[in-house]
Amino acid sequence: MKAKNKNQHQGQEILEGSRAIALTVNNIGPEVVSAYPITPQTHIVEDLAKFKANGQANFEYVRAESEFAAASIVLGASAAGARVYSATSSQGLLLMAEVLYNISGMRLPIVMTCANRAISSPINIWNDHSDAMAVAGSGWLQFFAENHQEAVYQHLLAYKVAEKMNLPALVNVDGFILTHSYEPVAIPNKSLIKKYLPARKLEAGTFLDTNNPVTMGGFFSPNDYLDTRKDICQDFDTSLAIIKKEYLNLKKIFKFKNNGNGLVEYSGAKKPKIILICMGSLAGTIKETLKKYADVGLLKITTFRPFPAEEIKKAIDHCVNIAVIEKAINPGSGGPLYLETKAAIFGHEKINIQNYIAGLGGHDISEKMIAKIIKEMRGRTTNKIKFVN
Amino acid sequence: MQNKKTQEYKKLAPGHNACSGCGQLSAVHAVMRGLTKDTIIANATGCLEVTTTAYPQTSWGLPWIHSLFENASSVASGIQAALKNRGDNNTKVLVQAGDGGTFDIGLGLVSGMWERGENILYICYDTESYSNTGIQASGSTPYGASTTTTPSGAQSIGSNQVKKDMLAIALAHGLKYVAQSAAGFPDDITNKVKKALATPGPSYIQILSPCVPGWGIGYDEAAMMGKLAVKTGLYPLLEYTDGKLSASSINANFKAEPVNSYLKAQSRFKHLGEAEINHIQMLAADNIKKYQI
Numbered sequence: 001m002k003a004k005n006k007n008q009h010q011g012q013e014i015l016e017g018s019r020a021i022a023l024t025v026n027n028i029g030p031e032v033v034s035a036y037p038i039t040p041q042t043h044i045v046e047d048l049a050k051f052k053a054n055g056q057a058n059f060e061y062v063r064a065e066s067e068f069a070a071a072s073i074v075l076g077a078s079a080a081g082a083r084v085y086s087a088t089s090s091q092g093l094l095l096m097a098e099v100l101y102n103i104s105g106m107r108l109p110i111v112m113t114c115a116n117r118a119i120s121s122p123i124n125i126w127n128d129h130s131d132a133m134a135v136a137g138s139g140w141l142q143f144f145a146e147n148h149q150e151a152v153y154q155h156l157l158a159y160k161v162a163e164k165m166n167l168p169a170l171v172n173v174d175g176f177i178l179t180h181s182y183e184p185v186a187i188p189n190k191s192l193i194k195k196y197l198p199a200r201k202l203e204a205g206t207f208l209d210t211n212n213p214v215t216m217g218g219f220f221s222p223n224d225y226l227d228t229r230k231d232i233c234q235d236f237d238t239s240l241a242i243i244k245k246e247y248l249n250l251k252k253i254f255k256f257k258n259n260g261n262g263l264v265e266y267s268g269a270k271k272p273k274i275i276l277i278c279m280g281s282l283a284g285t286i287k288e289t290l291k292k293y294a295d296v297g298l299l300k301i302t303t304f305r306p307f308p309a310e311e312i313k314k315a316i317d318h319c320v321n322i323a324v325i326e327k328a329i330n331p332g333s334g335g336p337l338y339l340e341t342k343a344a345i346f347g348h349e350k351i352n353i354q355n356y357i358a359g360l361g362g363h364d365i366s367e368k369m370i371a372k373i374i375k376e377m378r379g380r381t382t383n384k385i386k387f388v389n
Numbered sequence: 390m391q392n393k394k395t396q397e398y399k400k401l402a403p404g405h406n407a408c409s410g411c412g413q414l415s416a417v418h419a420v421m422r423g424l425t426k427d428t429i430i431a432n433a434t435g436c437l438e439v440t441t442t443a444y445p446q447t448s449w450g451l452p453w454i455h456s457l458f459e460n461a462s463s464v465a466s467g468i469q470a471a472l473k474n475r476g477d478n479n480t481k482v483l484v485q486a487g488d489g490g491t492f493d494i495g496l497g498l499v500s501g502m503w504e505r506g507e508n509i510l511y512i513c514y515d516t517e518s519y520s521n522t523g524i525q526a527s528g529s530t531p532y533g534a535s536t537t538t539t540p541s542g543a544q545s546i547g548s549n550q551v552k553k554d555m556l557a558i559a560l561a562h563g564l565k566y567v568a569q570s571a572a573g574f575p576d577d578i579t580n581k582v583k584k585a586l587a588t589p590g591p592s593y594i595q596i597l598s599p600c601v602p603g604w605g606i607g608y609d610e611a612a613m614m615g616k617l618a619v620k621t622g623l624y625p626l627l628e629y630t631d632g633k634l635s636a637s638s639i640n641a642n643f644k645a646e647p648v649n650s651y652l653k654a655q656s657r658f659k660h661l662g663e664a665e666i667n668h669i670q671m672l673a674a675d676n677i678k679k680y681q682i
Contacts, residue, residue, distance in 0.1 A: 031474040032467060060470040064463070065501030072460035072498070076431060076467025079454050082474060084467075102456050208452040208468060210427045210480055213398060217455035218442030 011186045017178040018043030020148045020185045021087075021113055024155050026051050026059075027190045028197060030085040032077035034062040034070045038092040039125045040175035041115040045087055059085075067092035071099035071112075078108040079216055081207040083159070083200045086110070089175060090117035093131045097138065100168070104139025104232065106217060109162035109169075109200070111155065116280070116327075117175040118361040126362020127175040128327035129279065132304070133336045139232055141169035141239065142305040144279040148185040150302070151178060153250055156188065156197060157262065160246045163200050165239050167232070172304075174281040176362070188254055196253045236306040243303055260300070263308035266315045268297035274321040274377045275299050277312075277341055282325065282358075282365055289370040296374055301337065309344035316345060321377050322353040325370075325388070329357045334385055354381045358388035391450075397426050398450025405448040407440040412572040412599035412611035413514045414440075417485070419575035420512055420596075423582025426451065427479050429472075431465040433486035433495060434458035436521045437514065459495035461486050462502035462511065469507045481586055484511040488529035489519045491595075492553050496528075503562035503591050510585045511593050513555065516600040524603040524657075528553040531623075532672065533665045534657045536603075541660040551672075559593040560632055566592035569627040572599055573615030577626055588630070597624045605656020617651040622673035625680050637680040648673050 015023070022044050025033075033052075035045040051057040060077075064070035067088050074084040088096060093114055103110055114132055118124040132142060143158055145151035151173045158169035173179055188196075204212050220228065240263065247262025259265050267287060273295040276286055283300040290296050299315050301308065316322060322345075324338040333339065338355035345351055356373055359365045369388050376386075391398050400421035407414045413436060430453045432438050438455045441448040456464045465484045472480050484502075491499060491513040502509060518536050519525040526536040526548050535547035559567045566588040568581040578596060585592035599606060599614040606614055618624035619638050622645045626638035648670050652658040661669075 032470045034467065034470075058474075060474045062466060062470050063505065065497060065504070068460065069463040069466075069498050069501050072456060072463030073467040073470065075456055075460075076454070076464035076469075077471040078467070079464070080429070080468045080471035082467075082471035098457060099460065106456070208429050208454055210429065210452055213450055213452045215442055215447035215449050215453045217438075218444045218447060219439050220444045224444050 012184040013187070014182050015148065015185050015187075016043065016180060016182055017148045017151060017173060018180065019047055020152050020187060021155065021173065022047030022051070023187045024152045025085050026057050027188060027193050028155065028159055029083065029190070030059045031082035032062060032074060032084045033059045033086065034064050034073035034077075034084075035086050035088065036064045036067045036070045036092060038067070038089045040117060040179045041087045041089040041092070041113070043179060044113060044115070067095040068099060071096040071103070074110050075099060075103050075106070075108060078110050079106065079208050081200070081202045081209070084110055085112070087113040087115065089115040090119055090131045094119065094134055097135055100135055100138040100140060103168050105228065107166040109159070109166055111158045111162055111169050111171065113155070114170050114172050115175040115179045116172050124361040125175075127177050128360045128362070129172070130328045132170065132172050133328040135170075136305060136336060139167070140305060141167055141303070142172060143169065143303055144172045144301065145178060146281055146283040146300060148178060148183045152185060152187065153254065153256070154302070156193065157243065157246055157250055160197050160250075161239055161243055164242055164246070165235050167235060167239065172280065177281045192253060196250060240306050240308060260302055261311070263303045264311045264315055265300045265302055266297060267300070269293070269295050271295075272297035272319050274323065274374060275316060275319045276370070276373070277301065277322060277324045277337065278326065279304060279337060280327070282327070285365055285367060286325075286370055289367040293374065304337070307340050307344070312341060312344045313348065316348065320351050322351060323356055323373055323377050324353065325356040325358050325373065327359040329360070329385070352381055354383065355385045356388050357385060363389060400424060400450050401441070402448045402450060404446070405441040406443065407436065408601045410601050410608035410611050412601070412615060413437060413516060415575070415611060416514055416572045416578060416596045416598050419578035420582050422575075423579040423586065424451070424481070424483065428481045428483055429468050430454070430483045430485060431456070431461045431468060433461040433484070433490035434521070435487040435490060437485060437487070439521060458490055460498055461490065462495060462498045462509075465509045466502050466505060466507055469509055482509045484509060486511070486513055487520065488513060488515045488517060489527045492528035492555055500562065503559070503564060506590050508589060509591050510582070511591065513593070513595045514598040515595050516598050516603055517552070518600065518603050520600045520603045524600070529555070533661050533669060535660060536657070546665055547657070547660065555595055556593075556627065556629070560629060562591070563632070564593055565590050565631055567629040568594045569596075569625065570594065571597035571615035571619050571624055571626065573612035574619070574626060581628065603657070605659070606654060610654065614651070614654065617646065617654070620646045621648045621651045622677045623648060623651060623669070625676055627680060634680060634682055637682050639677050639680045640682060643677065643681075645673060645677060
């Protein structure tokens with residue numbers, strides 16, 4: 001279906017989020033796709049399977065008998081030099097955890113979508129960020145999308161940075177809120193994608209090749225092991241600048257504008273008294289709410305790994321009232337985004353930073369709730385973690 | 390190590406740090422003789438991976454990957470898919486795993502790979518225990534074997550479970566080539582590998598690989614133990630093509646040696662009394678009956 005107002009939505013179609021991601025992934029041209037079904041990721045992989053069945057795709061679609069197998073299949077294909085894709089959610093991501101660490105340790109540029117969903121028990125199929133946060137230390141780049149269009153562009157960015165840095169990347173899209181909703185979205189065409197993202201470059205001696213036999217995944221003693229971890233950490237640091245550069249490049253080639261630099265995106269008051277920090281689709285709700293406020297700003301974190309500490313520090317500037325609103329919690333500690341933000345701005349003036357846990361298990365976050373948070377932030381805050389309901 | 394004439398690397402170079410007289414490594418050499426240089430290997434975690442790839446060295450002259458304990462079969466599927474997508478029908482994909490990775494932790498993933506019907510040869514080096522972690526019992530551990538998690542004692546005969554029938558599981562997946570062999574029969578192993586690779590679709594070869602420390606045998610006894618396992622009927626050489634038993638070391642001329650000769654030579658069985666030995670003799674008799682062709 002074409003959008004009615006052609007001037008406003010040039011080249012856009014009204015698409016389900018999952019369909020937008022599947023079309024984009026197909027245009028990116030993976031050689032091997034493998035996945036295991038889990039709500040709310042299913043529509044993405046069903047669409048890809050359909051493209052393949054209809055002769056509209058060039059990849060091998062390998063049916064996996066578990067997420068553990070799916071992650072291992074794309075691992076093997078990537079090690080053999082292929083560009084690969086997978087998608088999962090929640091329990092599936094956790095089942096993959098062992099493989100995820102292995103993939104990053106082997107420096108394979110695998111890209112996967114995570115349709116973010118709560119973790120059992122109690123079982124719940126709706127959105128929050130507990131799944132992605134559980135693998136925050138697995139050595140994967142992590143992007144969070146606000147809407148369909150951002151999800152589309154983040155998949156391009158993810159492949160670009162992953163293949164440049166030999167690091168895997170997870171693109172997080174809020175389950176149902178993005179995967180099952182319809183929005184106007186422009187799908188980048190193949191030729192433009194090729195310009196931004198040419199075929200995966202393979203250096204001899206870095207993949208499984210009978211003409212140049214290599215041993216991958218050997219046994220490392222303590223000294224050598226430590227060196228590999230150090231290498232990954234250094235490359236994560238380097239990738240901060242690469243993400244910014246490639247996001248700029250992405251904007252140029254695909255001709256779009258926003259306040260973001262690929263790592264963070266600030267919007268709202270120029271000299272804010274309060275800054276709200278969040279990730280994912282929640283940014284949309286907050287942006288709507290902030291239209292009524294002249295002194296509140298929003299800092300949306302689009303890249304969670306590597307964590308953009310310097311960008312956050314810069315964006316906060318002299319604002320001393322910070323509310324981190326997030327969809328995950330480490331029991332006995334705090335919200336992961338809050339903890340990392342706090343660490344990033346440590347020593348920064350007399351900062352008042354408050355953690356709001358919201359939207360767990362798909363709990364609705366309304367504009368009213370955001371307004372209430374802003375009201376609270378104007379008074380004395382307790383610095384205790386607050387659950388928003 | 391590269392051969393100056395052929396420019397080919399030796400598939401498995403010496404210098405690895407497996408135990409002297411390791412039954413598995415001798416079986417691996419026999420497997421390698423059945424391969425061409427156009428082979429990619431996916432290896433599970435285990436002795437073979439640990440002893441051949443201590444960074445920065447490697448014994449492998451073929452492209453070789455180790456990911457995790459349980460997923461070598463899925464990794465192989467991914468490699469196969471990548472080859473297929475680029476139109477490479479020539480390169481063979483081989484999985485190597487131990488009995489722990491095959492019978493236990495990796496069984497679901499092995500089943501998934503077989504269901505997909507991909508052209509992958511899976512080799513299980515069966516040491517009948519978790520050799521690499523210190524001889525704990527696996528689903529392959531035979532009745533009566535003392536392991537570190539099924540120790541024999543005043544109230545224990547060692548493992549009281551029966552060895553899982555992996556060959557039957559492979560056959561139930563409709564594999565066109567399923568075989569069993571043992572260290573001590575290198576030509577049999579090499580021939581079976583060649584036959585498996587010539588058969589389209591997935592295939593499975595299980596090779597009894599006597600473990601020097603695990604079985605409590607001498608450094609020069611692994612091949613002999615493989616031979617005795619076959620001669621007693623406890624671990625016959627077998628071959629199934631298209632689901633039918635097509636060759637077996639047990640035939641009309643087969644004269645079984647008593648299992649005692651096999652059991653008494655290994656410390657894992659030395660605690661067994663007459664009743665248990667008789668039971669194991671019965672298991673051998675069952676095999677002889679089952680596989681006679």
